[in-house]
Amino acid sequence: MAQFNRYDSLIDLSMIKSYCREKGSLCLYAKEEHFVQQGEVGKYLGVVESGYFKYAVITSSGNEAVVGFAFEGEIVSDFYNSYNRYPSEITIKAGSASSVSQIRMSEARELINTTFDGNLSSLNGILFNEIYVRYLELYRKTPTERYIDLINQYPQIFDIVSLRDIASYLLITPVYLSRIRKNITINTGE
Template sequence: MKDFNSYLDNLDYSLVKDLFHEKGKQRIYHKKDFFIRQNEISRFAEWVENGTFQYTYIDGEGEEHIVGYAFTNEFVCDYSSLMRSGLSLVNIQAITECSVYEISRHDIIEYWETDMKTQRFGRHVAESLFEMVYERLLDSYCTPEIRYRNLMERCPNLKEVVPLKSIASFLGVTPETISRIRRKLEI
């Protein structure tokens, strides 16, 4: 889904994609299979050849919140957990049939440490992820209508891939709020 994950916009990931194909092993996930569960240690990163993953966070009251997606030709991992060998803060689950190439934390760190060029690239990846999360934080201060319009302008086909209730959860509103916004925008 072009333009959903903005960290992909400014960097050429072709060398990293090649790394996943060369060192990785191909895996298939069926719909509802988990890549990782919240509070597990992330040991792998994957390149999505085909399919869609959903990131969810379970809060202290047991409520599930959709916090992200990974689509075809994107990475899938809890990057923070992977890089610091800490517990994953999210669940990552296939919401379609998915084909991926998986590499270990060791392989990706070894790649980042190959030379100055790959170290710089690794830093740029982290900076791009931070920028995307920061933009989402700032976006959370906008009205639900503005957040919905911005998301649909960026990703007009998202509603064909992801159910309305999932879009609502991602935006932090109810499905009814999204329905009202859609009706208002159709007028």
């Protein structure tokens, strides 16, 4: 699957990924097992080797809302909060049985400082941009347009991620997502 997170193509993270693979531990996560728990300081940064992780928050009504994903070959971490030793605002958990080459955040902190010469503004700026663009898309596009963008960029996503999690990521209900998919199928004559 194409890189899901844009930051991965905007900044060179190859050194960090190589370090995780060469010096880190390969850890297995069962489906739903936490990598980071909301309210706790994240302890690790890693590269997803198999499976995927979903980033989620608990809403005021107690429901889980999916806000992002990390797929094979991508970094998995609540970077900003973990790096700064703040409690996480999100939970990151395995969306399927997954494996991660991971290092402790203290090690990652040193590596990142060396890689970026202590200047994290470029990395933070790119991470901010990713979040900002997603936020603006919620206002610029209808749910149908966001769905079409998602399947055009990541046609295999429905083979990997549950309909419920995709609907949550698009900020719609699974029923509404099914309706969108049905309407598109009818309109394209498939």
